[in-house]
Amino acid sequence: MADKYEIHRQLLETYRENRAQLTGDERQKARLAQVKMHQAWLERIFGSVEDGKPIVYSPIYPELIYAFDLQPLFLEAWELLPLRQDMYALCESIDAAHEAGIPAELCSFGKSLIGSLLQGKLPPPAMIVAPTFPCDNLKTSYQVLRHLTAAPTYFLDTPYWMDADGAPDYWLGQFTGLISFLEEHSGKKLDYDRLKEVVEESNRMIYYWRKVMELRKLKPLPQGGRGLGGILTGQTVAGLPVGTEAMKMLLDDIEERIERKETAIANERVRVIWFHIRIPYDREIWTWMGEMGAVVPVTFGEYSFFEPVDTSTRESIIKGLAQRALEVPMLRQGRGAVGLWIEDCLYAVKEWQGDCVILAGHAGCKWIRGGYGLLQDALREHGIPLLMFDVDFLDPRVSPPEEYRGRIEDFLSTVMAH
Amino acid sequence: MTALEQLAKPAETLSNPAIERWKEKGGKVIGYYCTYVPEEVIHAAGMLPYRMRATGSTGTELGDVYSSHLSCSFVRHSLDQAMRGEYNFLDGLVALFSCDHIRRLFDVWRYGKIEFPYSPFYLQFLSVPFKTDDTAVEWMANEILRFKRSLEDHFQVTITDDALRQSIKTYNERRNLLKRLYELRKKEAPPITGAEVLSAIIASTAMPMDEFNQLMKQLLDEVGGQDGASDYKARLMLVGGELEDPGYVKFIEDLGGLVVTDFQCFGVRDFWDLVDESSEPIPALAKRYVERISCPRMIDHPRRDSFIKDMVKEFKVDGIIVQRMKYCDCWGCESAMIAWEAKKAGIPCMVLEREYLMIAVGQLRTRAQAFLETIERSQSGR
Numbered sequence: 001m002a003d004k005y006e007i008h009r010q011l012l013e014t015y016r017e018n019r020a021q022l023t024g025d026e027r028q029k030a031r032l033a034q035v036k037m038h039q040a041w042l043e044r045i046f047g048s049v050e051d052g053k054p055i056v057y058s059p060i061y062p063e064l065i066y067a068f069d070l071q072p073l074f075l076e077a078w079e080l081l082p083l084r085q086d087m088y089a090l091c092e093s094i095d096a097a098h099e100a101g102i103p104a105e106l107c108s109f110g111k112s113l114i115g116s117l118l119q120g121k122l123p124p125p126a127m128i129v130a131p132t133f134p135c136d137n138l139k140t141s142y143q144v145l146r147h148l149t150a151a152p153t154y155f156l157d158t159p160y161w162m163d164a165d166g167a168p169d170y171w172l173g174q175f176t177g178l179i180s181f182l183e184e185h186s187g188k189k190l191d192y193d194r195l196k197e198v199v200e201e202s203n204r205m206i207y208y209w210r211k212v213m214e215l216r217k218l219k220p221l222p223q224g225g226r227g228l229g230g231i232l233t234g235q236t237v238a239g240l241p242v243g244t245e246a247m248k249m250l251l252d253d254i255e256e257r258i259e260r261k262e263t264a265i266a267n268e269r270v271r272v273i274w275f276h277i278r279i280p281y282d283r284e285i286w287t288w289m290g291e292m293g294a295v296v297p298v299t300f301g302e303y304s305f306f307e308p309v310d311t312s313t314r315e316s317i318i319k320g321l322a323q324r325a326l327e328v329p330m331l332r333q334g335r336g337a338v339g340l341w342i343e344d345c346l347y348a349v350k351e352w353q354g355d356c357v358i359l360a361g362h363a364g365c366k367w368i369r370g371g372y373g374l375l376q377d378a379l380r381e382h383g384i385p386l387l388m389f390d391v392d393f394l395d396p397r398v399s400p401p402e403e404y405r406g407r408i409e410d411f412l413s414t415v416m417a418h
Numbered sequence: 419m420t421a422l423e424q425l426a427k428p429a430e431t432l433s434n435p436a437i438e439r440w441k442e443k444g445g446k447v448i449g450y451y452c453t454y455v456p457e458e459v460i461h462a463a464g465m466l467p468y469r470m471r472a473t474g475s476t477g478t479e480l481g482d483v484y485s486s487h488l489s490c491s492f493v494r495h496s497l498d499q500a501m502r503g504e505y506n507f508l509d510g511l512v513a514l515f516s517c518d519h520i521r522r523l524f525d526v527w528r529y530g531k532i533e534f535p536y537s538p539f540y541l542q543f544l545s546v547p548f549k550t551d552d553t554a555v556e557w558m559a560n561e562i563l564r565f566k567r568s569l570e571d572h573f574q575v576t577i578t579d580d581a582l583r584q585s586i587k588t589y590n591e592r593r594n595l596l597k598r599l600y601e602l603r604k605k606e607a608p609p610i611t612g613a614e615v616l617s618a619i620i621a622s623t624a625m626p627m628d629e630f631n632q633l634m635k636q637l638l639d640e641v642g643g644q645d646g647a648s649d650y651k652a653r654l655m656l657v658g659g660e661l662e663d664p665g666y667v668k669f670i671e672d673l674g675g676l677v678v679t680d681f682q683c684f685g686v687r688d689f690w691d692l693v694d695e696s697s698e699p700i701p702a703l704a705k706r707y708v709e710r711i712s713c714p715r716m717i718d719h720p721r722r723d724s725f726i727k728d729m730v731k732e733f734k735v736d737g738i739i740v741q742r743m744k745y746c747d748c749w750g751c752e753s754a755m756i757a758w759e760a761k762k763a764g765i766p767c768m769v770l771e772r773e774y775l776m777i778a779v780g781q782l783r784t785r786a787q788a789f790l791e792t793i794e795r796s797q798s799g800r
Contacts, residue, residue: 101754105745132548136518140751143719155717160515160545170557338525370522373484
């Protein structure tokens with residue numbers, strides 16, 4: 001019988017091999033950091049499947065779920081990681097969703113999740129924690145996951161305006177409700193001492209992450225694209241020592257590179273603010289852009305305003321985690337009016353010394369679609385060149401690299417010429 | 419002119435003589451984009467709530483400047499109408515996170531890209547919860563209070579509890595009258611078609627409510643004792659989101675189906691549940707708007723599923739047609755789940771994708787005809 005998790009097991013093997021090859025090579029520290037944490041995360045998932053440990057689908061930071069000694073599964077990471085090995089890895093799942101009647105224009109994250117679930121490629125959940133933000137796709141796809149798995153599901157209801165009277169309390173109430181939900185369905189009481197340990201661990205990870213991102217503001221950029229990827233790290237292994245270790249390695253790498261006066265590329269000509277996540281199946285895109293003299297100091301996926309969670313009391317921990325959930329990249333910009341997304345883009349340009357913005361507009365991201373015109377106006381007002389193009393982050397059949405790379409090349413040539 | 423003829427008129431244009439008369443008397447009109455906006459609050463402020471449509475739009479050239487080809491076409495057409503000044507009879511606009519498309523449409527208004535003759539134009543965005551529990555009701559009550567106060571501040575009016583009670587009564591009357599109309603649709607030979615009902619519901623969102631209620635009473639008198647056609651091929655339930663074109667329903671009915679009930683925004687989701695008149699007005703409104711039968715913006719799909727199945731039984735429905743606006747993600751998954759559940763329950767179900775304007779008519783005809791024939795065949799085989 002075919003192994004339903006075959007793609008992920010192959011990926012895990014690749015990580016193990018990569019780790020053996022990279023260990024000890026000081027110049028490969030950033031890459032090794034990523035390999036180690038992805039390997040550790042996949043091993044935990046497979047370990048949970050084999051041991052029957054409850055798995056919780058969850059899009060939020062995982063500290064709370066780790067504190068319950070449950071295994072969080074950030075589904076987007078589960079779907080994204082195999083694309084690094086095989087760009088067509090999710091096509092079967094996407095097609096399975098289409099065949100089941102899910103419309104083609106739904107976000108391919110949602111489609112691949114639903115398709116993978118229908119094909120038995122997702123480890124079954126004991127519980128689901130679901131968001132009402134940042135977009136309709138996620139909210140509606142999670143309703144399908146609940147429908148198909150019949151797993152107990154808890155939705156986190158996010159007020160549109162967090163500065164409205166009562167909004168922070170309502171949001172905090174969603175988190176205390178989540179704790180009760182996890183207690184009820186796991187049969188365990190939350191151990192606040194354990195939660196404190198986990199949160200202190202993730203605080204350390206976030207401290208290193210912020211330091212890395214701070215140093216990536218330097219011009220010329222000292223570290224290449226391997227220093228990116230914060231969103232995946234945070235949502236998979238935050239609160240585990242392996243997450244902290246990975247971020248520390250990234251920090252060591254960039255500090256050592258600065259000391260050695262090394263730069264991401266030899267001749268930096270243009271700094272690109274890539275205001276969405278990297279196209280997951282185009283793993284060499286940063287290298288390719290580097291050949292033209294372009295570097296990407298920050299993407300949407302690393303851009304965050306995380307603060308350390310105050311671990312002095314139970315209340316402060318829960319309050320801090322609730323706040324952290326609002327600041328996760330993309331969730332931060334997606335929950336309210338479009339102004340914050342635009343302000344963040346402008347801020348990123350200023351702070352990371354961007355010369356231009358590229359928006360690889362994922363077809364499924366309807367929440368930003370209606371903001372395109374407003375973003376264009378704002379960037380034009382500030383004299384910042386912008387390239388927007390359509391892409392499907394999970395399905396290279398829709399947007400093959402040769403199509404959009406030509407547009408990027410033309411755009412970068414124009415920016416460099418001015 | 420019969421009441422039915424009078425009620426059909428407002429659906430044909432954006433504004434209408436009733437709105438013009440209202441404006442001539444110095445009345446204010448507040449547009450709103452979704453059935454989760456408590457119209458009673460606007461009504462209690464002495465203003466006319468107007469449900470936003472894009473009727474009459476023929477293109478999206480201007481709207482596309484601030485949207486995208488992957489935005490829903492209703493939103494693109496509505497934005498286009500706004501940029502052309504077609505909503506200039508409005509004094510304000512209220513929206514909420516109905517969906518990603520609507521909230522971004524509102525952002526275009528918010529960030530001053532639309533010019534209005536009235537200044538300052540009232541703009542309000544409500545933070546309506548996605549859950550239906552007690553804390554969500556409490557949150558909604560705060561939002562309604564905030565909404566009420568903002569209307570009072572902006573227009574320098576006072577909304578009293580008595581006025582709110584009266585508005586609740588008036589709107590409940592509308593709901594009850596529409597429910598009586600739906601009762602008639604349970605008959606073997608319903609005296610009114612689905613297209614005519616859709617027109618009447620649209621009218622209820624585009625004219626003073628007292629006027630509408632009078633017309634509805636007349637309509638019920640006119641059609642109450644009558645029988646309509648009974649030679650239809652199938653009794654249909656129409657399910658979906660934004661549909662404001664009675665022509666779309668008529669097209670399906672001209673092929674031999676009769677729409678006897680629905681699960682639509684311009685339909686049962688707007689009026690099926692009443693507000694409790696014996697409670698304090700704002701908590702009662704909050705409870706009704708949160709706990710009412712929901713649309714897929716809310717996360718309680720299982721409840722919607724049961725409701726649809728109940729309606730199928732009550733109205734002796736032979737088949738469900740789900741109409742889904744292209745790029746509508748909320749209805750994307752919902753339509754799939756409805757189709758899965760209908761299949762399990764042995765109810766014929768067809769999902770139709772559509773654009774705001776009725777294009778691809780040939781495809782619609784072919785699919786609707788095939789669906790009706792399938793139902794007919796399955797009935798004759800019983």
